[in-house]
Structure formats: C-alpha cells, structure tokens
Amino acid sequence: MNKKNIFKLILDIVMLVLFVTFFDKNLISFKFHIISGLVFGVLILIHMLLNKKWIVNISKRLFDKNLKTRTKVSYIISAILFAMVLLIIVSGIFMMKATDYDKIAIWRMLHIGASYLSIVLIGVHVGLYWRFISSVVKKVFA
Numbered sequence: 001m002n003k004k005n006i007f008k009l010i011l012d013i014v015m016l017v018l019f020v021t022f023f024d025k026n027l028i029s030f031k032f033h034i035i036s037g038l039v040f041g042v043l044i045l046i047h048m049l050l051n052k053k054w055i056v057n058i059s060k061r062l063f064d065k066n067l068k069t070r071t072k073v074s075y076i077i078s079a080i081l082f083a084m085v086l087l088i089i090v091s092g093i094f095m096m097k098a099t100d101y102d103k104i105a106i107w108r109m110l111h112i113g114a115s116y117l118s119i120v121l122i123g124v125h126v127g128l129y130w131r132f133i134s135s136v137v138k139k140v141f142a
C-alpha cells in the first residue's frame with residue numbers, strides 16, 4: 001500500500017474531524033477553536049501540496065473539451081472550498097480585532113456563512129473523490 005496515500009487519507013480524516021469541532025466554538029475551548037482553526041489553514045496547504053500534480057494538471061486542462069465534466073466540477077468545487085477556508089480564517093482574525101459592533105457583526109456573518117457553505121462543499125468534495133477514498137480504505141483493511 002502506497003504510504004503517501006495512507007498519509008493523505010489520515011490527513012483528510014483529521015481535517016474532517018477538526019472541521020466538525022469548529023461548529024461549537026466552546027466544544028473543547030475557545031482557544032482550541034482559534035489555534036486549531038489556524039492549524040487547519042496549514043493542513044489545507046499540505047493537502048494541496050500532496051495533490052499538487054492533480055491541481056497543476058487540471059489547471060492547465062480546465063478548458064480542454066476532452067476533460068470530463070465531473071473533473072471540471074470537482075476542480076471548481078475545490079477552488080471555491082479553498083477560497084471559503086481563506087475567508088473563514090481571515091474573517092475570524094478580523095472579528096477578533098474589530099472593536100466596533102457593526103464590523104464584528106459583518107465579519108461574524110461572513111465567518112459563519114462561509115463555514116456552513118463549506119460543510120455543503122466538503123460533502124460534495126468527498127462524494128466526488130469517494131472512489132479514491134474507498135479504494136484506499138479497502139487496501140488498508142485488506
């Protein structure tokens with residue numbers, strides 16, 4: 001079994017579990033929410049580095065007629081998801097720094113709105129990669 005694929009799968013599971021914990025800011029502690037939220041930003045970059053070949057390859061072929069629609073949709077969903085995570089982290093930081101009530105309310109709305117949108121996108125993202133995930137899981141437990 002390819003060690004890189006096992007590492008990828010473990011990283012994805014850690015990211016998924018962490019993401020779910022973010023929906024109750026006091027589940028472990030608020031400090032944990034903030035620190036692990038920032039760590040999540042680093043994990044997503046590692047996730048992208050591990051999948052760099054796919055990202056570079058599809059970026060070059062995005063407008064190629066022979067590229068499957070499923071792959072194009074998957075690429076677009078992944079790109080939106082990445083933008084949403086950036087928005088969540090940036091809005092989290094700005095929310096903490098803001099002093100005026102209106103600004104806090106706007107950053108909070110963006111932070112929570114992008115989080116709920118991301119949960120939906122993560123569902124689609126995982127669904128589209130289900131074949132890869134289930135093949136790695138089957139090999140690990142074979």
Ligand code: HEM
Nearest residue numbers: 022023024025026034037038040088089092093095112115
């Ligand atoms: C991907 C990472 C993150 C996700 C998905 C996320 C998601 C959420 C969600 C859904 C809430 C509302 C939960 C609740 O009310 O119990 C929340 C609250 C909050 N988050 Fe995050 N968060 C992330 C990272 C961060 C980071 C990095 C910071 C700060 C640097 C931050 C700062 C806050 C603050 C200040 C609140 C409290 C908002 C309030 O209730 O007034 N979050 N977050």
